[in-house]
Amino acid sequence: MIKLFKSWRKKANAPEAMATDLDNIPKHVAIIMDGNGRWARKLGLPRIVGHRNGMKAVKRATMAADELGISVLTLYAFSTENWKRPKEEVDYLMSLPQEFLALELEELIEKNVQVRMMGHTDELPSHTFAAMEEAMERTKQNTGLILNFALNYGSHREITETVRGIAEKVKTGDLSPEDITEQLLGSSLLSGDLPDPDLLIRTGGELRLSNFMLWQTAYSELWFTDLYWPEFGRAQLVEAVSEYQRRTRRYGGLS
Numbered sequence: 001m002i003k004l005f006k007s008w009r010k011k012a013n014a015p016e017a018m019a020t021d022l023d024n025i026p027k028h029v030a031i032i033m034d035g036n037g038r039w040a041r042k043l044g045l046p047r048i049v050g051h052r053n054g055m056k057a058v059k060r061a062t063m064a065a066d067e068l069g070i071s072v073l074t075l076y077a078f079s080t081e082n083w084k085r086p087k088e089e090v091d092y093l094m095s096l097p098q099e100f101l102a103l104e105l106e107e108l109i110e111k112n113v114q115v116r117m118m119g120h121t122d123e124l125p126s127h128t129f130a131a132m133e134e135a136m137e138r139t140k141q142n143t144g145l146i147l148n149f150a151l152n153y154g155s156h157r158e159i160t161e162t163v164r165g166i167a168e169k170v171k172t173g174d175l176s177p178e179d180i181t182e183q184l185l186g187s188s189l190l191s192g193d194l195p196d197p198d199l200l201i202r203t204g205g206e207l208r209l210s211n212f213m214l215w216q217t218a219y220s221e222l223w224f225t226d227l228y229w230p231e232f233g234r235a236q237l238v239e240a241v242s243e244y245q246r247r248t249r250r251y252g253g254l255s
Ligand code: IPE
Pocket: 033, 034, 035, 036, 037, 038, 039, 077, 078, 079, 082, 093, 204, 229
């Protein structure tokens, strides 16, 4: 059944007032938030101003995902390769979780959002990890939207470490090689207890995955936009979801 998303019903001429099927909302939406630097350059501003404005887009995307009834929103915030950037940019990126949570954690708690993190925590500065840990601890009983930050995340590393963990169990005799199934590998990944992304969004115009959830996106629907991440908001999320709803997912079978 096609309905207009309720809060946009009154703004029938607004671009975001698109038909959205509330019975076919993707459970898990993952976003590669790209283009902060280019957005800033376009305005003649330093890259970090782009990251700061990217934080505002995180808020808009989170609120819109919550209102649409999406269950999991995974946001690619920092890759295992992003350490290659200049130290001052990395330092700024590592200060953003703290800044974001200082501004938004109370509202996230009010909205019943559960904050999570997916990535290699051991290399994060202690202040970054502490901010994430506090948010995770304070929201762990929440039952609403799961807001999952991919922070110091890289798919190759995730898969490698998962396989190594499984190999250790085979070595100690806790597992036999026949126990290694797609199910076991998938559920042993950092995202193991989450459904695979139904919809993967990338902003910023690049058409690549940049080491993001390579296993989990095997059958995700992909949606790209040339808009830079600081320009992303509710209207773009609705547009992506509407496009998702027009796709036929076949998983290799016939429709
Ligand atoms: C995305 O924006 C944020 C991170 C990767 C941390 P970029 O910083 O990659 O912005 P561009 O791609 O250089 O414009």
